[in-house]
Amino acid sequence: MNYYQSEMECASPEAMRALQSERLVKAVRHVYDNVPYYRNKMADIGLEPQDVRSMDDLRKLPFLTKDDLKTAYPYGLLAKPLADCVRIQSTSGTTGKRVVAFYTQNDIDVWDECCARAIVAAGGSREDVVHVCYGYGLFTGGPGLNGGSHKVGSLTLPMSSGNTERQLQFMIDLEATILCCTPSYAAFLAESLIAQGLRDQIKLKAGIFGAEAWSEEMRRDIEDKLGIKAYDIYGLTEVTGPGVSFECSEQTGMHVNEDHFVAEIIDPETGEVLPDGSKGELVFTCISKEAFPLLRYRTRDICVLSRKECSCGRTLVKMARLMGRTDDMLIIRGVNVFPSQIETVLLRAGYPSNYQIIIDRVHHTDSFEVKVEMTQEMFDDTVKRIEAREAELLSALRAMLGISPKVTLVAPRSIARSEGKAVRVIDKRKI
């Protein structure tokens, strides 16, 4: 088994916790001393830097949200003089304003190392040719994997995105072995290769795909088409970029580089920290960053953390594939429900993903209905067989969601669409 930094990737839980504690204390002092915005937030809840003495005190810190980034744009959360910064990266924020993140040279090195871990975990070494077709520029995808590939010592092809013909030509002529891009672009490249009869001319063995949500089915599809192992990678500009977590040979979740980024799962409603294995909002604390160290940053991504032993030997906590966004979360009868979960069940059961969720409050109880469009394939001339299919769907939904919706089958194309996009959720509750 190969690691880029085995002392961190395979550290004992005790050693990791001790390192995190040490770094957290420093990070809190650093932001308190250098970021008035954060100092005020701490003062608001009467927290002094000396109150944070170890990881046990992490939960005392206030959260940072996208709104904080918006308010503090552009320099309000900067913790180093601009003269010490060497780079910015940026992403379009969901709240309208762009997010601008700053990096010192050390921050870049740490980020590159995180990406190097991902490349090595995907089987990369200095013998490899890493084809990077994430976008370069303000987007973190290209620069992150590019830097990681340099650290590993691989030959790096800084292709950036677009120009498919050139991508395929370089992939073949320069014998790229590891492909880094979004999963949808990987799928597109695979189709193009097959369509042009070039599939047997590539030397790819692995792919590192991230920056967008993808399913296990899509992974298998890309793996089959390109004849590679496809690995997931996760990151966000606010925290650093790709490489916050990465997948290993087990392909059952992404190891968080927790010597730099401490992950927590919280209840998005109450902010309460949830135990490992619970589903909730992912929160990151940067404990080694210099220029832009966000503490307890709420990502709005929903997922689950697991400390189950991993066959790859890494002890870093693993995060599951993202399950949705808190923005999309519904609370129905006290249970957190994500429209994406319903979509997953429908697709698995062979229904179209054009569904609609209708929630109302009747006699102080939430009614929860899922409208599903009937298809030619699912239809039958007997009530019995349609009802049996309906019952199967219902039990699959119950297993996924933890509560039972009422399933209503509706005519094809009958679910309202506005500007081509279906209205997924109708919440009639007046609370």
Next chain:
Amino acid sequence: MTIDQLSIFVENSPGRLAEIADILGNAGIDLRAVSIADTRDFGILRVITSDPARATEILRAEDCVVSVTPVLAVAIEDTPGSLSRVLRVLADVGISIEYLYAFITRKRDSAYVIFRVEDNERAIEAFAAHGVKTAGAAELYAL
């Protein structure tokens, strides 16, 4: 002989049934027999028409879900006891009936029963053995 029955998914909303009837009526599709099975949530409209292929095409073009099922049509005398006689034929050989519906005709002094069974071949054999004739499309549409 079997005939093609159309089954149409009917969403449980006011007016949906009338809409479907309009689609067929406006296209000049003649209905020989109609039956509806309904549940709390949805209905299945089953029709025998003179031109099942065209009716299917028209309905699908209007986003209706339609399936075509071969069913059996048996002419029975319009007299007491005749239905039980044909049912007995199927029961005796252990063929279960998914559903059935009947319609009477003006031209002849008889009624037709539409049977949906699991195994059409076996049902046809059983009927034949008891002298019960299954009607073909030509006979039915000529009514």
